[in-house]
Amino acid sequence: MWCERCKQRPATVHVTKVVNNHKTETHLCATCAQESGVDAGKELGFLFEPNFSFHNLLASLLENEFGPQSAISPYQTKIEKCATCGLTFTDFRKIGLLGCADCYQAFDKSLGPLLRRVHGHLSHTGKVPKRTGGKVRIKKEIADLRRKLQEAIGREAYEEAAQIRDEIRAKEEELK
Amino acid sequence: MDHKKKMKELLPGWLHRPAPEGDVVVSSRIRLARNLQGYSFPHQADEQALESVIAKVERALKKSAFTLKRLDGIGQSDRLLLVEQYLISPDLLKNPAHRGVMVNSDQTVAIMLNEEDHIRIQSIHPGLALQEAWDEANRFDDVLEAELDYAYAEKAGYLTTCPTNVGTGLRASVMLHLPALQMVDQVKKVLSVLPHVGLSVRGIYGEGTESTGNLYQISNQVTLGLTEDEIIGKIISVTKQVMDQERSAREALLAKESRLQLEDRVRRAYGLLSEARLISSEEAFKLWNNVLLGVKLGLIPEVSVEQVNELFFLIRPAILQHIVGKDLTPHERDYYRAEVIRKHLQTKRG
Numbered sequence: 001m002w003c004e005r006c007k008q009r010p011a012t013v014h015v016t017k018v019v020n021n022h023k024t025e026t027h028l029c030a031t032c033a034q035e036s037g038v039d040a041g042k043e044l045g046f047l048f049e050p051n052f053s054f055h056n057l058l059a060s061l062l063e064n065e066f067g068p069q070s071a072i073s074p075y076q077t078k079i080e081k082c083a084t085c086g087l088t089f090t091d092f093r094k095i096g097l098l099g100c101a102d103c104y105q106a107f108d109k110s111l112g113p114l115l116r117r118v119h120g121h122l123s124h125t126g127k128v129p130k131r132t133g134g135k136v137r138i139k140k141e142i143a144d145l146r147r148k149l150q151e152a153i154g155r156e157a158y159e160e161a162a163q164i165r166d167e168i169r170a171k172e173e174e175l176k
Numbered sequence: 177m178d179h180k181k182k183m184k185e186l187l188p189g190w191l192h193r194p195a196p197e198g199d200v201v202v203s204s205r206i207r208l209a210r211n212l213q214g215y216s217f218p219h220q221a222d223e224q225a226l227e228s229v230i231a232k233v234e235r236a237l238k239k240s241a242f243t244l245k246r247l248d249g250i251g252q253s254d255r256l257l258l259v260e261q262y263l264i265s266p267d268l269l270k271n272p273a274h275r276g277v278m279v280n281s282d283q284t285v286a287i288m289l290n291e292e293d294h295i296r297i298q299s300i301h302p303g304l305a306l307q308e309a310w311d312e313a314n315r316f317d318d319v320l321e322a323e324l325d326y327a328y329a330e331k332a333g334y335l336t337t338c339p340t341n342v343g344t345g346l347r348a349s350v351m352l353h354l355p356a357l358q359m360v361d362q363v364k365k366v367l368s369v370l371p372h373v374g375l376s377v378r379g380i381y382g383e384g385t386e387s388t389g390n391l392y393q394i395s396n397q398v399t400l401g402l403t404e405d406e407i408i409g410k411i412i413s414v415t416k417q418v419m420d421q422e423r424s425a426r427e428a429l430l431a432k433e434s435r436l437q438l439e440d441r442v443r444r445a446y447g448l449l450s451e452a453r454l455i456s457s458e459e460a461f462k463l464w465n466n467v468l469l470g471v472k473l474g475l476i477p478e479v480s481v482e483q484v485n486e487l488f489f490l491i492r493p494a495i496l497q498h499i500v501g502k503d504l505t506p507h508e509r510d511y512y513r514a515e516v517i518r519k520h521l522q523t524k525r526g
Contacts, residue, residue: 085216097292099220101211101327101335104342111339115332118340120374121401124333126344127314129321132213132328139330 003029082106135175142171183520186495187486188261188300189283195303198481199472200419202351202391203302206309208317209336209345210295213325217337218290226274229294233278233287236323240316241281247272253503256494262300264288285316292337293345295320302485304415306348306408314404333400343400348408350415351380355390355469356425359438366421367392374398375414390465394418426473442470446479450521454507455514460491479521490516 003011009029080089087099089107098104104111115122128137145168152161195201211217212232215225234244247255247268255272258264263286264277278287288296297320299313327335334345341347357363367377380391394415396407429438445466449455455463468484470476489495491513497504500512 085220087220095219097219097337098217098339100216101213101329104329104332104335115339115342115400119343119398119400121343121398123331124329124343124400126333126346126403127317129326129328129334130318131321132326 001027003027005029080107080110138171138174142168142175145171182499183486183490186257186261186498187489188263190300191302191485191489192482193284193302193305195301195305195481195485197304197419198302200352200354200422201304201415202353202485203300204304204306204309205298205300205349205351206306206313207347207349208295208297208313209293209334209341209347210297210317210320211327211335211337212294213327215294218292218294219337221290223274226290230274230276230289232324233289233295233320236320237278237287237316240319242278242285242287243281244276244278246276248274248276253494253497257498260489260492260494262286263298265291265296267291285312287316287320293341304350304412304419306350306412310348310404310408341399344402344404344407346399346404346407347395348411349393349395350411352392352394352415352418352422353390353465353468353472354392354418354422355465356429357422358390359429360425362421362425363392366418367394370394370414371397373410373414375411390469430473438473439470439475442466442473442475446470446476449517452514452517454510455517456510457491457493457513460513460517464488464491483520487517487520490520 001011003009004027006029011027011029081087082099082103083106084102085099087103089110092098092103092107098107112122128140130137145164149161149164149168152158152164190203212229215221215229218226218229221229230244230246234242245258247264255264255269258277259266259269261283263279263283265288268275268277268288268291274290276289278289279285284299284301286298288298297313297316299309299316301309301312329335333343336342336345354363354366357366370377374397375394376397378393380393394411396402396411398407402410429435445463449460449463449467452459464484464487467476467479467487468481471479471481471484490499493504493509496509496513496516499516504512
């Protein structure tokens with residue numbers, strides 16, 4: 001997404017304003033955001049805080065992500081509470097820590113931009129726990145086998161491809 | 177006191193394993209963050225839940241020869257000892273009730289309970305041995321997972337209290353000793369590229385100021401969207417490059433007319449360290465840095481690298497108090513510190 005103002009740089013500041021039930025969204029690059037006075041960075045202020053910590057930084061990143069106005073958005077206050085542990089997204093923004101595993105699902109929409117900002121990715125590609133991850137692991141193995149299958153077909157190694165196809169079928173059976 | 181025996185007990189067990197590339201890389205560390213399904217994360221959990229976590233982990237490790245040390249069952253000086261031995265983080269001390277650590281018999285693996293996450297598995301190896309540390313941590317992760325239901329989601333991976341750890345839950349780090357790069361004023365330049373490849377760097381200052389810090393820690397920033405092997409591979413390859421730079425800087429320093437100055441500097445540090453009668457931990461750490469460089473460059477042949485590495489721990493307040501066997505005032509500490517250093521440098525000499 002490109003900055004709406006200069007149309008030259010990627011938009012990194014997203015501001016949602018809700019005034020009289022009318023919602024407007026603005027997407028700007030950091031430079032234009034600063035020039036047009038919506039610099040969310042001003043809200044950071046963390047550099048001067050004596051008790052600077054990683055959680056403060058994270059909370060500030062969130063502030064930056066949603067802009068100070070987003071606090072009044074009905075979307076934020078009404079829906080965003082974890083039913084399991086009771087933590088609200090506002091709590092999370094203050095402390096930078098989630099309350100339980102279900103928070104990830106409860107705040108899925110709002111966490112996405114943060115995860116992308118911190119990690120540059122949204123999906124796990126690493127280790128899958130053997131037991132807890134059961135089906136997930138099998139799905140991953142199938143995906144790997146499919147890649148191998150394509151590659152085998154590419155090299156015209158049809159015997160090998162047939163073998164891989166059988167393996168995939170066997171794994172798909174396991175999933176049922 | 178039986179100096180040698182007592183010391184051996186107090187030094188972390190991993191210190192005595194082989195240290196590949198030990199001339200530059202001090203240690204390699206893997207930390208895995210895990211949580212149990214069905215319990216709130218520690219900062220939100222009630223006492224009962226925290227106790228269940230401890231009991232469940234203890235049961236899962238029953239066959240693996242781990243010992244549980246509960247923080248609420250020991251005094252403050254024993255807690256600080258665990259911090260100085262790198263078995264727990266200082267954060268675990270903030271709220272010692274219902275917190276603990278499980279340590280294996282040779283003290284190479286420590287599993288912190290109810291810190292930021294329910295479970296934090298740590299493996300430390302000396303030198304550049306990230307792969308070995310990962311293999312070890314991964315093995316015990318499997319042991320735990322065979323019994324416990326981890327909080328895990330297909331998309332986000334291992335679910336952690338702080339979203340900055342989500343995915344692999346892996347923090348891999350190496351500690352580097354870069355005195356020569358620091359001397360030729362190249363540290364910042366060499367390390368400044370690391371953030372661009374998703375790695376973070378921080379200086380370890382001990383208790384002193386910037387001038388004492390020749391130790392730097394490199395670790396991964398990203399935990400989501402990369403595999404464990406990718407994360408570890410990246411740190412290893414970057415570490416090797418930094419290592420080459422440090423080695424060339426050392427050679428350059430030895431080749432030039434600066435050699436005499438360097439030799440003077442490290443031998444003076446050695447002289448002070450081995451002859452002082454009162455020494456603060458700050459001064460000891462500063463001198464230690466120079467002595468370590470001297471030993472590595474072969475300018476202090478009478479001391480081994482292992483000996484100096486051990487000193488790094490012996491000068492710390494809680495370990496020192498345990499060697500002496502009683503609580504010490506700061507002044508007493510300075511006296512005993514000097515004595516312990518002197519004895520330690522003498523014992524193995526010759």
